[in-house]
Amino acid sequence: xxxxTQSPKYLFRKEGQNVTLSCEQNLNHDAMYWYRQxxxxxxxxxxxxxxxxxxxxxxIAEGYSVSREKKESFPLTVTxxxxxxxxxxxxxxxxxxxxxxxxxFGPGTRLTVT
Amino acid sequence: xxxxxxxxxxxxxxxxxxxxxxNHSTISGNEYVYWYRQIHSQGPQYIIHGLKNNETNxxxxxxxTEDRKSSTLILxxxxxxxxxxxxxIVRATQGGSEKLVFGKGTKLTxxx
Numbered sequence: 001x002x003x004x005t006q007s008p009k010y011l012f013r014k015e016g017q018n019v020t021l022s023c024e025q026n027l028n029h030d031a032m033y034w035y036r037q038x039x040x041x042x043x044x045x046x047x048x049x050x051x052x053x054x055x056x057x058x059x060i061a062e063g064y065s066v067s068r069e070k071k072e073s074f075p076l077t078v079t080x081x082x083x084x085x086x087x088x089x090x091x092x093x094x095x096x097x098x099x100x101x102x103x104x105f106g107p108g109t110r111l112t113v114t
Numbered sequence: 115x116x117x118x119x120x121x122x123x124x125x126x127x128x129x130x131x132x133x134x135x136x137n138h139s140t141i142s143g144n145e146y147v148y149w150y151r152q153i154h155s156q157g158p159q160y161i162i163h164g165l166k167n168n169e170t171n172x173x174x175x176x177x178x179t180e181d182r183k184s185s186t187l188i189l190x191x192x193x194x195x196x197x198x199x200x201x202x203i204v205r206a207t208q209g210g211s212e213k214l215v216f217g218k219g220t221k222l223t224x225x226x
Contacts, residue, residue, distance in 0.1 A: 042215075
């Protein structure tokens with residue numbers, strides 16, 4: 001089955017620790033995205049990548065870092081510099097930039113930092 | 115990207131049509147209207163999108179007014195599994211932002 005996988009579904013960390021969230025897609029999509037969702041809120045874009053080895057900051061990139069070494073993978077690291085890291089993190093992908101291709105979302109990772 | 119306005123919540127009886135409105139009065143000529151939905155604690159799911167003409171797929175119909183300032187998503191026979199938050203998004207094509215700007219959406223509750 002083609003799709004986007006995110007792991008783990010739930011993640012718990014102590015304050016001050018960096019944590020990396022996994023996102024893998026087998027849809028052969030060029031573009032990948034990371035969003036953050038807080039309770040009762042819409043999604044906010046953290047980072048996106050249109051092509052391997054290239055990525056751009058979204059609206060709330062501070063305290064986060066990403067890499068795009070392979071087309072299939074777009075891991076997100078939540079660093080200790082992120083002031084409020086507890087949130088629901090969603091990864092998405094789309095065919096390419098330009099034409100309004102729809103974005104396909106993974107199941108999400110719920111991160112809790114205490 | 116243009117902003118959208120949606121009612122915060124709506125109710126619908128199972129088996130009836132659910133009509134979800136969206137205002138996007140500042141939409142520009144190259145912006146498409148997208149609809150996504152999010153079932154609790156899951157990733158958003160794409161439903162449908164359109165530019166000017168009405169669109170229909172296996173999930174829903176999208177009706178866009180002639181002036182493109184508003185649209186309606188129609189779920190023709192709502193089921194309990196359609197209970198979700200529905201997001202209306204407008205987004206440009208080339209030259210515009212590639213991000214999807216999600217507002218708070220409309221929480222649709224389908225009642226038995």
